[in-house]
Amino acid sequence: MSIFKLDMNYKNLLVIAGVALVLLLMYRIQSIISIFAVSFFIAYLLDPAIDKLETWKIPRAAGILIFMVLLTIILVCAMLYVVPYLYYEINYLANMVPDIVNSVTNTAQNFAERMNIYVSLEGIKNQLAPKAGAIAKQTLAAALGILSSASTAVSSIVNIAIIPILVFYFLKDFDRINTKIFDALNRKYDNDIKRYITEFDKILSAYFRGQLIVAAILGVLYTIILLVVGIKPAVLIGIVSGVLSVVPYLGFIIGFAASLILAFVQFQDILHPLMVFIGFAVVQAIEGNLITPKIVGESLGLHPTAVIFALLAGGSLFGIGGMIIALPVAAFIKILLSEQFA
Template sequence: MQFTSTQKRTAAWCLIAALVMLALWLLGPVLTPFVVGAVLAYVLTPVVNWLDGLGRGRMPRVLAVLIVETLFILILLSILLLVVPIFAKELPLLREQLPLLADRVNNALGPWLAQFGITVSLDVASIKAFVVKYLSANFEDAFGSVLSSLKLGGSVALAIVGNAVLIPVALFFLLKDWDRFVALLLELVPPKLRAAFDRFMDEADTVLGQYLRGQLLVMGVLAVYFSVALALFGFDLAVPVGVFTGLAFFIPYLGFGLGLLLAFMAGVLQFGGLYGVLVVAGVYGAGQLVESFYLTPRLVGERIGLHPLAVIFALLAFGQLFGFLGVLIALPASAVLLVAIRRMRASYMLSKLYQG
C-alpha cells in the first residue's frame, strides 16, 4: 500500500504529538516549572522585545529581561498580598464566630426539621474544639504544626520550594535567549517542511494570542463583578476579595475555590450569621454559572474556535491526564491541536478532490 506525502506528514505530526503527550504524562512534576516558565516567556517576550527596541540597542537585553521579570513578580506578590491582610485580620475573629454560627444554625434548623421527623443536632462542643485546635492565635503551636506537616510531606514542601526557585530562573533564561531557542527548534524542521511549519506556527501564534486576550477579558470582567456584587451587599473587604477571585480565575477551579473561601470568611466574620453565607453562595454561584456557560465559552472558546462543550471537555480531560499541569495548558494546547486538526482536514479534503 502506497502512502501519499500528505499522509506521511500527517502520520509524522501525529507521532510527534503522541510523544509530547507521553512525555508530559511521565515527566509532569519535573516539567512543571519549565512548562510554566515557557508559557510565561511566551507571554512576556513581546514586552521584553518592546522594551529592548525602546532602548534602540543601548539597553542590554539582560537589563530589559530583569526589568520585565521583576515587575511581573512584583505584580504577583501584590496580588498575594491582597490575601494576607484578610487572613491576619479575620482568623482570630473566625475562631470566635464559627462556634456561635454553628449554635445559631442548630437552634434555627433543629426545630424546623423536627416538624418533618428529621432530627439534626450539631455538636457545638466538637466544633469549638476543632476551631481552637486549627485556628489558634498561638503562633508557636501554628509554627509547630507547619514543621510537623513539612516532616510528613517533605517531598511536597520540597517540590513547592523547588518550583518557586526554578520558575523564575527558567523564565529569566528563556526570556534572555528566546530567539536563540526558537532558532534551535526551527533547525530541527526539515527544509521541505519549513514553509508549512512556519504557516502552522503563525496560525497557532494568532490563536494563542486570541486565547490570552480572551482570558484576560474574563479575569477583568469577573474581578469587577465580584467586587461590585459584594460591595452592594455591604462587604467591607469586597474589593480585595473580588479582585483576587477574578484574577485567580486564570487557574480554573482552584482560583474560584480560594476566592470562595475568602468570601465565606469575610461574610461570616462581618455579619456573624447566615446572611453572609447566603450572600456569598448566591454571588459566587451566579458568577460561576456566568463564567462557565457564557464568559469562558464566548470570550475564550469562540476566540480560539472551540465549542463551549469542547472547552469544558479540554479542562476535564487534560486535568485528568496531567493533573495541575494539564489544567494550566488545557486551553492553549487545545488551541494548537485545533490548528493541527484544521490543517489535517484541509489536506485530506484537498487529496480527496484530486483523487476524485
C-alpha cells in the same frame, strides 16, 4: 498535508517507542519539568511586552531586567501588605466556623419543622459547633504543613531561585528559539506546518494572557462587591474566586456559595444574601458579555469539560508542569482535528 498517515514499519514503531520512553522519563522528572514549564510559561506571557520595549529602542536584555525588577517589587509589596492581611482573614474565617455551623443547623431545623419533618439536629450542633473552630484551624495548619512539605520536596529554595534565571534566558532567546523551530519544521514538513503553528500561537497567547487578565479583573470585582455588601473576609474570597475562575465556572460557584452562606450568617436577613446574588449576577453578566469577549477574544475553542479534563489529566500526570502543558496540547489537537474533519 495529512498529518495522521502512519505506516506501521520498523522506523515508525521505533518513533512510537521513543515517544513512550520520553513520556515515561517526563513522568519520572516531573518536578524538573514543572520548573522549566513555569519558567517558559512566564517568558511566553512576557515576550510581547519585551518585544514592545524593543520597538522603543530599549535593548532586549535591559527590557527583561526592567520587567523582572518591576515584578520583584510587586511580589515584595504583596508579601509585605497583602499576605499578612490574608492571614488575618483566614484566621477570622476559621473563628467564624462555629457560628456558620450553628446558623446552618438552625436553618435546616426550622425548614424541617415547617415541612413537618421531625428531625433533631441539636445533638449534631452541640457536638460539632464547639469543635468546628478547632477543626478548621487544625485543618488549615495541616494544609499549610502539607503545602510546605510539598514545596520543600518539589521546589526547593535552589529550584525557585533558578526560575528567574531560566525566565531571563528564555526571554533573551525567545525569538531565536522560534526561528530555529520554524526552520527545522520547514525542512521536515511542507509550509502548512507554519500555518498550524502560527494559528496555534495566536489562539494560545490570546487565551492564556487574556484569561489571566480576566481572572485578575474578576478577583477585583468580586472583592469590591463583597466589600460593598460588608461581608468578611472579602479580599480572601475575592482573590480565591478570581484565581479559580481560570477553570470554567469554578471560581463563580465557590465564591458565590461561600459569599451567600457568610452573608446569611453575618447579617441574619434576606437583604444581604440578595445583594450578593445581584452583585455576582452583574459581575457574571459583565464578564460574559464585555470582559471576556474584549480581552480574550477567540478562546481555545474547547468545551469547558474538555478544559477541566485537560487540566486534571495534566496535573495528575506531571504536576504543575503538566497543567501548563495540558491546555496547549489540547488546543493543538483541536486545531489538527478541525483541519482534518473540516
